Amino acid sequence: KAGVTQTPRYLIKTRGQQVTLSCSPISGHRSVSWYQQTPGQGLQFLFEYFSETQRNKGNFPGRFSGRQFSNSRSEMNVSTLELGDSALYLCASSLGDRGYEQYFGPGTRLTVT
């Protein structure tokens, strides 16, 4: 079974631009979560989608948004990029119910200049 895939793997953007990252979960997984990893803050939860609905949200500004499609694939969007948004963005999928193991993708490395 294929693992979680994320595209693109690397991205360089300029301040003020917007960016869209994509995540394809493991087949059969209905929950997709997004995390931001930075050297200073570590791994922080952004949001989680289940059956096309945002089920949980972390403490990030409204510039960070996401969506999930009917095939469980998910995208996250960051508008008006800031230098501090430079990070590794990780996507995780699980079967969906609380307590299930989460499987992570390789991440998208976003650099904002």
Next chain:
Amino acid sequence: KQEVTQIPAALSVPEGENLVLNCSFTDSAIYNLQWFRQDPGKGLTSLLLIQSSQREQTSGRLNASLDKSSGRSTLYIAASQPGDSATYLCAVSAGTALIFGKGTTLSVSS
């Protein structure tokens, strides 16, 4: 607010040594605890998942324990190898979000 702490932040050991990584959390109301491994610049690889009703899980040379009442977990690595060098992260689940510690960076020298 749930907080997860990992001690030590870094650890260097010679090959063959047995070692223990520690993880503590402040709120015992968790669904499960996961241990992950992360190689530099890469994603997370799940090592072990312990449900809140379990006390330990084993996989090969790895053994993880969970004491929910005291808010502690340990990851025991037997007979360490240079290939074990990586950052080890623990995370607790109190719903659909994982709360992570900052990790322990392990270096195993040959």
